[in-house]
Amino acid sequence: MFEVQYNEEMEAEIKRLEAENRKAQGEVTMKKSVGAKTLLFPTPTLMVGTYDQTGKPNLMNAAWGGICCSQPPCVAVSLRKATYSHAAIVERKAFTVGMAGESRIMEADYMGIVSGRDVDKFAGAGLTPVKSDLVDAPYAEEFPVVLECRLLHIVEIGLHTQFIGEIVDVKADADVLGDDGLPEIMKIKPLIYDTAHKGYHGVGPLLGKAFSIGKGLQK
Numbered sequence: 001m002f003e004v005q006y007n008e009e010m011e012a013e014i015k016r017l018e019a020e021n022r023k024a025q026g027e028v029t030m031k032k033s034v035g036a037k038t039l040l041f042p043t044p045t046l047m048v049g050t051y052d053q054t055g056k057p058n059l060m061n062a063a064w065g066g067i068c069c070s071q072p073p074c075v076a077v078s079l080r081k082a083t084y085s086h087a088a089i090v091e092r093k094a095f096t097v098g099m100a101g102e103s104r105i106m107e108a109d110y111m112g113i114v115s116g117r118d119v120d121k122f123a124g125a126g127l128t129p130v131k132s133d134l135v136d137a138p139y140a141e142e143f144p145v146v147l148e149c150r151l152l153h154i155v156e157i158g159l160h161t162q163f164i165g166e167i168v169d170v171k172a173d174a175d176v177l178g179d180d181g182l183p184e185i186m187k188i189k190p191l192i193y194d195t196a197h198k199g200y201h202g203v204g205p206l207l208g209k210a211f212s213i214g215k216g217l218q219k
């Protein structure tokens with residue numbers, strides 16, 4: 001009589017065969033539907049800088065945004081009409097997009113829970129407003145990188161209005177620049193946002209070079 005040794009390798013093989021069988025029987029996916037939600041991982045944590053009608057500088061936290069065109073270089077941010085920043089962008093036709101580093105997590109969150117309609121958020125967070133020399137909008141000196149944007153398009157989507165800004169310049173602190181003169185992600189340590197559980201995360205180490213590591217699969 002043979003005694004069958006049931007080990008992990010065999011268990012994995014059985015699971016693989018079972019999955020193959022289910023697929024063959026027409027089951028397309030093992031994934032579960034979690035509904036039509038804004039679940040994309042991660043999103044950035046953007047600090048949108050504007051001036052109000054009186055010239056008061058303001059910052060708001062926006063996770064709904066990102067680069068949307070290479071040429072001209074553009075970034076999009078989606079803001080609800082209810083935000084104070086919304087009217088400011090429409091009026092001034094400009095905004096800045098700052099990147100908060102991990103060390104400024106409290107200030108970044110504060111920009112997302114109080115309104116410039118009620119308070120001076122720069123003063124409240126102890127940040128220094130700097131006027132962009134290129135567009136009619138301010139940024140915070142304390143955030144290491146800022147994109148200065150000229151309003152290019154307004155897209156009414158639904159609850160949110162998407163503002164597409166042409167990036168006319170990027171300013172960065174010298175200490176976050178690498179030898180090639182470009183900002184380094186591990187020096188900026190930007191906050192990234194978990195849309196499902198509403199949390200801030202940091203960035204991990206480099207896993208592979210883009211436009212390169214996938215070449216191993218190229219036929």
Ligand SMILES: Cc1cc2nc3c(=O)[nH]c(=O)nc-3n(C[C@H](O)[C@H](O)[C@H](O)COP(=O)(O)O)c2cc1C
Pocket residue numbers: 045058059060061062063064065078079080082083084085086109111112113114115116117193
């Ligand atoms: C992590 C985080 C992300 C947010 N993302 C957005 C966003 O993408 N769009 C938006 O309209 N509001 C967003 N909010 C809410 C605004 O930041 C908040 O309503 C803020 O008070 C608006 O500021 P303002 O009235 O000074 O413009 C976010 C808040 C947090 C904390």
